[in-house]
Amino acid sequence: MSHIHIPDGILPFYLWVPAYLITFFIIFLVIKRMDKEQVKRVLPFTGIAAALMLIAMSVPLVIVPVHLSLAVLTGILIGPKMAFLVVFVVSVILATFGHGGITIVGINTLVIGSEVLVGSTLFRFLGKKHLTTGVIISVVVAVLVSMTMTIGIIGGAVGFEEVLPHTPHSHDENNVGNHNQETHQEREHIDEVVEQVNYLVFSGWMAVILILVVGIALEAVISLLIVRFFSKVKPDLLDTIHGFVQS
Amino acid sequence: MHLAEIDHYALNGSSMIHKAQTASKAVLAVLLLSSIIISQDIYRLLGVVLVLLGLFLVARIPIWHIGHLALYPAFFSIFFAILTAQQSWVNGLVIMTKAVGAALTMLLLITTTPYVDLFALFSLFMPSLLVDIFLMTYRSFFILLDKISQLIRSIRIKGGYTPWQVIKNFRTISAMLGTLIIQSFEMSERMYRIYELRGYNGKIPIRKEPGNLTKIDFTMMALGLIVLIGVVLPWEI
Numbered sequence: 001m002s003h004i005h006i007p008d009g010i011l012p013f014y015l016w017v018p019a020y021l022i023t024f025f026i027i028f029l030v031i032k033r034m035d036k037e038q039v040k041r042v043l044p045f046t047g048i049a050a051a052l053m054l055i056a057m058s059v060p061l062v063i064v065p066v067h068l069s070l071a072v073l074t075g076i077l078i079g080p081k082m083a084f085l086v087v088f089v090v091s092v093i094l095a096t097f098g099h100g101g102i103t104i105v106g107i108n109t110l111v112i113g114s115e116v117l118v119g120s121t122l123f124r125f126l127g128k129k130h131l132t133t134g135v136i137i138s139v140v141v142a143v144l145v146s147m148t149m150t151i152g153i154i155g156g157a158v159g160f161e162e163v164l165p166h167t168p169h170s171h172d173e174n175n176v177g178n179h180n181q182e183t184h185q186e187r188e189h190i191d192e193v194v195e196q197v198n199y200l201v202f203s204g205w206m207a208v209i210l211i212l213v214v215g216i217a218l219e220a221v222i223s224l225l226i227v228r229f230f231s232k233v234k235p236d237l238l239d240t241i242h243g244f245v246q247s
Numbered sequence: 248m249h250l251a252e253i254d255h256y257a258l259n260g261s262s263m264i265h266k267a268q269t270a271s272k273a274v275l276a277v278l279l280l281s282s283i284i285i286s287q288d289i290y291r292l293l294g295v296v297l298v299l300l301g302l303f304l305v306a307r308i309p310i311w312h313i314g315h316l317a318l319y320p321a322f323f324s325i326f327f328a329i330l331t332a333q334q335s336w337v338n339g340l341v342i343m344t345k346a347v348g349a350a351l352t353m354l355l356l357i358t359t360t361p362y363v364d365l366f367a368l369f370s371l372f373m374p375s376l377l378v379d380i381f382l383m384t385y386r387s388f389f390i391l392l393d394k395i396s397q398l399i400r401s402i403r404i405k406g407g408y409t410p411w412q413v414i415k416n417f418r419t420i421s422a423m424l425g426t427l428i429i430q431s432f433e434m435s436e437r438m439y440r441i442y443e444l445r446g447y448n449g450k451i452p453i454r455k456e457p458g459n460l461t462k463i464d465f466t467m468m469a470l471g472l473i474v475l476i477g478v479v480l481p482w483e484i
Contacts, residue, residue: 007349041439043380044434077428229421
């Protein structure tokens with residue numbers, strides 16, 4: 001859900017170059033520490049998990065203007081290490097047809113990779129005792145973490161006041177300099193843009209928040225239903241990946 | 248999803264750009280992409296876009312069929328364009344032209360080069376495991392698409408989809424996705440056994456011996472270099 005769609009040439013190089021370097025470093029560590037035999041076994045399924053993620057991320061949900069990522073689900077099914085590699089591969093393929101710039105691949109891998117890591121780690125601890133609660137908490141917390149990262153990155157590029165909900169005209173009007181006037185104009189512009197967002201009977205920030213809540217809920221529910229289905233039909237997979245047997 | 252359409256153009260095209268070496272096309276794409284990222288001047292950026300449109304013409308890729316994919320990033324750049332346009336409308340236009348130009352560059356590369364050739368190029372500098380995941384993903388993508396369309400058809404035929412019954416539909420879709428993953432999992436196990444039988448040792452051999460560079464390869468790389476120099480050098484209209 002937190003896939004960044006910013007095209008090339010917008011984010012400054014000091015954001016995307018380090019992101020690429022960190023991504024390559026993590027990929028190097030992941031590959032170095034992997035058991036070759038285990039890799040050979042899970043590789044074909046990894047391709048399928050990646051293809052599923054690719055399809056989920058290419059198709060916008062009709063009822064809300066966002067798309068699923070199934071990143072946490074991928075982490076649960078194939079483990080966080082392989083899932084991180086999958087996230088990189090999916091981000092590269094999506095970038096080749098304009099779904100986020102090619103320079104954003106590193107940032108997207110780190111953002112969605114964090115979702116994978118947080119989600120699958122939480123599931124490892126929580127899913128053993130209670131599958132439903134484990135999946136829901138894992139997905140919700142993981143998506144919130146990756147969204148915070150997204151807001152941080154976009155905020156770093158265009159200013160935090162532009163991406164966080166705020167009350168217009170709330171700043172001290174006695175202290176208005178040139179810079180504040182510019183910021184004020186920008187805020188008004190953002191508010192105008194946000195006011196145009198409509199969802200059901202809501203508009204503005206309320207609509208934005210509602211879209212995010214519905215999006216996260218859909219990601220959690222779909223992941224939960226698939227994991228439950230999986231735990232009934234193929235419980236040994238979750239056992240192998242996370243080291244526990246579902247009750 | 249336009250991967251199948253892109254694949255069709257890349258595999259069935261017979262223009263001289265299609266016949267050029269993958270490496271020279273990748274060099275051209277990197278140089279054009281660098282020009283777009285570096286440039287802040289609207290005229291130079293429009294020049295790069297014109298060069299790209301010319302290349303699409305030479306490659307005989309119907310831009311009206313895939314051009315909308317380049318508008319997708321333009322849509323996402325609107326937010327930043329609006330912010331920048333407060334200083335000057337030209338700056339807003341620069342942001343949007345950059346988005347469209349970068350997308351056109353990548354589209355040119357993937358519509359004139361089969362994915363397998365691109366993966367073979369990746370294998371020169373990427374870990375073999377990553378290249379294998381690329382290949383597996385690409386292969387699985389088309390198999391999954393086919394399976395999904397079959398499942399959707401059977402759900403509709405069996406009355407599994409009921410308009411306005413959201414919860415029932417959710418359950419059906421989740422069961423469908425679950426079935427899909429289970430079937431895919433079994434398919435992946437079969438694939439693993441087939442790979443084992445064929446001597447798979449953790450690396451799929453896709454490295455392609457680079458052919459000799461021809462005139463078109465040198466022309467394409469020179470064009471990329473000229474565009475980059477044109478963007479970097481100070482000049483005025």
